Amino acid sequence: MKISEKEQRKIRVVLLDDHPLVMEGLRNRLEKEPDIEVPRTFGDPRELLAGIEDCRPDVLIMDIFMPHMSGFELGRALKERYGHSLKIILLSGYTYDEFYNKAYELGVHAYLSKQSTYAQIINAIRQSMLGHALVSEKMLAKAVDPLTPAELEVLKQVAEEKTNKEIALLFSISQRTVEYHLNAINQKLGVKSRIGAVVKGYETGLLGSLPLTEDDQR
Template identity: 55%
Template sequence: MNESIRVILLDDHPLVLEGIHNRLQLEPDIEVVASYTDPLLLLEDMPQLQADVIIIDASMPHMTGFELSTKLKELESFSMKIIMLSGYMYNVLIQKAFQIGINAYISKQSPYEEILYTIRQVALGCNLLSPSRPTNPLKQEQLSAIEREVLRRIAEEKNNRQVAYELAISMRTVEHHIISINQKLGVKSRGSAVAKGYELGLLGPVS
């Protein structure tokens, strides 16, 4: 390959982003043309961006990597290859990624050599799965039935008042359930809870 592979990075963790950026810059055939921590800013800049590959974090504030990839695929001029990095390698997520048209779905725990290999192969037109992906979903810290119902409605972008009305409970009870959901899933926001819920298969197939 005579020309460098142009890469865009998106990860809401600055230290992770910097680490990947610095490592990729050491490769003579790879050029990082832009880095983002906010998917909304990337979408705003997309008409002016030119790259071969975009690497997207699966779990981010504002929107998930799945939602962003869907929006990118809907852009008429979008032709970049998409690599998604995720901490959760479950079949339902991998299947959804390829339904959307994502070109590779690999673990965040992958060594840099695997990431570099994936970038080069995807740039050549190949679709890849992580060779080390587990097949059994995590079973720890399951949500209760009512917590699942609350989470499902949050995923439908309903506010606390709407959730309380539909489940015939008080808003304070809804707030307590959301706190419990966040604690069990190890997150700090509604959006992150929804993303983690999909990643863990708690919300069923990603829609």
């Protein structure tokens, strides 16, 4: 049977977690996405090391603390073997600075809280395939100046697709002032466009969680 072009483009995601219920819930949700497939799940890092060649994933989503080997140890071994061809997303209930630093030094594409929504995880998968590393709001605050309250309000209006003129009328300021705010926002977030600022705003949590899809609300 000939494989369609659409099926060939699917992102192959492998899951590693020693909590079966959590893993199966995520697997079931990911497989509802037309561009994602989950060829296999693992409950033990040693099993993954032995079986990863058979499934050749694009993305690995895993917990940090597991039996026999930590996610950091496993990630280092996999990065040495596969380099950037394997995207790694860490899910953890811990938000210590040292964990963030260690993860991004290792070369992971995202370090997400286990409280993340399915929409945020799916976004991280797709962004990782574009080569983007998602940096948390906590890490961003250490890397750049935080947005002022006025800049954050402007960013929220941009996310709602308001024009510069509409934003100026809403806050009783000039369009030139809106432009100044947007330039400052782009510089602080390290982006070059309105769309880039909104994407970074959601990635870092400045704009809250990504809007939920109908499937996420079920």
